[in-house]
Amino acid sequence: MKVAFATQDRQRVDAHFGWAKNIAVYEVRPDGYDYVNTFTFDGDLQEDGNEDKLAPKIDVIRDCAIVYVAAIGGSGAARVVAAKVHPVKVPEPEPILDILDRLIPVLRGTPPPWLRKAMMKGRERSFDFESEGE
Numbered sequence: 001m002k003v004a005f006a007t008q009d010r011q012r013v014d015a016h017f018g019w020a021k022n023i024a025v026y027e028v029r030p031d032g033y034d035y036v037n038t039f040t041f042d043g044d045l046q047e048d049g050n051e052d053k054l055a056p057k058i059d060v061i062r063d064c065a066i067v068y069v070a071a072i073g074g075s076g077a078a079r080v081v082a083a084k085v086h087p088v089k090v091p092e093p094e095p096i097l098d099i100l101d102r103l104i105p106v107l108r109g110t111p112p113p114w115l116r117k118a119m120m121k122g123r124e125r126s127f128d129f130e131s132e133g134e
Contacts, residue, residue, distance in 0.1 A: 003100075017077075065119060
């Protein structure tokens with residue numbers, strides 16, 4: 001699954017989603033992760049009610065399952081969730097690689113329900129009713 005990180009310094013989750021200069025994207029698997037890309041945004045990104053600044057960010061995370069942010073406004077959160085991306089707020093700046101290193105063992109074990117749902121993003125749901133007891 002792809003995971004996105006709102007970052008100013010390209011090293012830590014340290015940015016409000018709407019204000020983020022960069023969105024770093026990684027492909028995460030139970031056995032590791034790979035860097036995919038960092039998308040950079042220009043212009044006036046400060047909080048000002050300018051909803052237009054959110055659209056390009058939503059577009060780059062659309063195929064991600066999770067986006068880690070330092071903060072996110074109500075409108076931004078609603079739009080992220082509508083894109084079927086799960087926002088996760090990080091209470092203080094934290095290195096992206098530390099978050100990835102903690103996420104991998106969770107994927108190998110028994111992920112919480114919200115993460116299992118996020119992991120299914122882009123996959124077709126299938127139900128095997130044949131294997132249920134009669």
